[in-house]
Amino acid sequence: MTPSQPATEVVEAEGHLIDSQLMNAMFDTVVRHDGAFEVLEFRIGRTNDEPSFVSMRVTASGTPALDSLLAELVTLGCRVARAENAHVVPADRDGCAPEDFYSTTNHQTSVRLNGQWVTVERQRMDAVIVVEKGAGGTDRAVCRKLREIRKGDAIVCGVHGIKIVPEFQARDRLGFAFMSNEVSSERRVEVGVARIADMMRAAKKAGDRIAFVAGPVVVHTGGGSYFCELIRNGYVDVLLAGNALAVHDVEQALYGTSLGVDLETGRAIEGGHRHHMRAINAIYRAGGLRKAVESGVLKSGVMYECVKRNVDFVLAGSIRDDGPLPDTIMNLVEAQDRYTAALQGVKLVLVLSTMLHGIGVGNMLPAWVRLVCVDINPAVVTKLADRGSSQTIGVVTDVGGFLHHLAGALKEN
Known part of the structure; x- marks a missing residue:
């Protein structure tokens, strides 16, 4: 041989x-x-x-x-x-790419088409690149999920004619030492909060959108009132969450409990285990969260503030959800698409104690979008920090205390 x-x-x-x-x-x-x-x-x-x-x-x-x-x-x-043009092969059926299709990263990518480098749009990881005709007949390259491929789509294959620009670590180590993806529970939370507050102020000054990905722990730890303060002050443009955040937020608004525990005294209330189910029932009877706010059934809380301030919120369901609320999207594909659409134009994302939704959102984002992950569990923060971006910041702390400090820091100056 x-x-x-x-x-x-x-x-x-x-x-x-x-x-x-x-x-x-x-x-x-x-x-x-x-x-x-x-x-x-x-x-x-x-x-x-x-x-x-x-x-x-x-x-x-x-x-x-x-x-x-x-x-x-x-x-x-x-x-x-x-200098070769990208190798493009037509898809032979819906939902399937050629065997050697190029699988994207979350870094800025360009493909060479007709001798010109074209920046890929809708950049995200684990997608394919489809070449299509844009305005004026010029070629454009767009990231698409496998399920979005249609027969005849021009799919970029191989590695020739592809250029990636990774997010580089800043050389100004003193000025940007905090902007690293190192995870530690030994740093003063106040220092991290102050930097994050500065980032949020800068984002709003530049006209950028800020998204929050929040879990029910926000309510369980007493952080709901501080989160509401952020919404009222215009620091929340998008809220992405699961069914549980909304359910326990409504439970707290209607009954003063979360998981049946009084948030003022920290004691379990007799019959409190029914409160979250009664909260779901109340929202169903009202016809949904927006109608509950409009009718006066829901008068406070995170979801109330989102409705009153026209914050774009998307609730994605899961197999463990009670109810779920009528606003919760139980179709996984639809929920992913709604998340992706809501994240367009977002330049800063804060993930608050939700590994499932946080990692899901992290996979949807291009690497140049700054992402802050706050969780009491260092393993969760590390998983998000490992998404391949030098723009990821990990804060290991209780999310309720974090929101308390953040709301206070944003009041300053």
């Missing part, structure tokens, strides 16, 4: 390669694939703004091994040096 011939390709990368540990990651990737590399050119950026550049020849045992290696190098920001 004739042994396969070694295959080689020249790749390039540009950016803050050393600060962000991308250079080491590239070398490690080649070695892990039993390949070899030769650095042809390396220029180190001399200022905070000047990027570094590397050109290297990578070699693998054969073409299949090289293709596998290149696919992983592309996710680290490498691009094939040869």
Whole structure:
């Protein structure tokens, strides 16, 4: 049997390669694939703004091994040096892509079409890139989920003609040390809260939208009133949550309890275990959350403030939900689509004690959207911080106390 011939390709990368540990990651990737590399050119950026550049020849045992290696190098920001257009193959049936379709990351991506680099729209991870005609007949590239593919769609395949720009770690380490994806429960919460409050003020000053992804713990820990304060002060443009947040928020508004526990005294109320079911029943009788507010049935709470302030809220259901509320979307595909639509144009996301919805939203976001995860469990914060973005901030603390500090910090100045 004739042994396969070694295959080689020249790749390039540009950016803050050393600060962000991308250079080491590239070398490690080649070695892990039993390949070899030769650095042809390396220029180190001399200022905070000047990027570094590397050109290297990578070699693998054969073409299949090289293709596998290149696919992983592309996710680290490498691009094939040869100026080739992206390889586009039509889908042969609905919901299915060609076998070698390119699976996206959450980093900014461009594809080469007709000799021009075109920025991919609706960037997100775990999607395919579809090429279609835009206004004026120009080519545009758009991320789509597998289920959105239709027969005949032009799907980008392979790794040629694809360029990724990873989010780089800032070189201004002193000024932006907090803006890292390190997770620690040993930092003063007030310091983190002050920085996050500054980010929120800056976002509103720039006209950007802020989204919150919240779990029922917001209500259980007594943070509901502080969250309402954020809504009234215009810091919440989008609320994404599950059925439980709304149910226990309504329970607290109608009966003063959450899971049957009096939030003022911390004591379980006799018969309190029925309160959340009575809350669901009351909203059903009113015809939904909006009608409950309009009719005066619901007079306070997070959902009340969202309705009164026209905050865009989406409630996504799950298999464990009681009720659910009439506003809760139990169709998973519809809920994902509504979440995705609500997140368009959002530049800052705060995830408050909800691993399920938080990770789901994290997967929908491009890497350049800043994401703050607040949870008492360090493992949850770490999972979100590992989504591949240097823009992720983890705060390990009680969410009720966090909201208390945040509402106070936003009152200052």
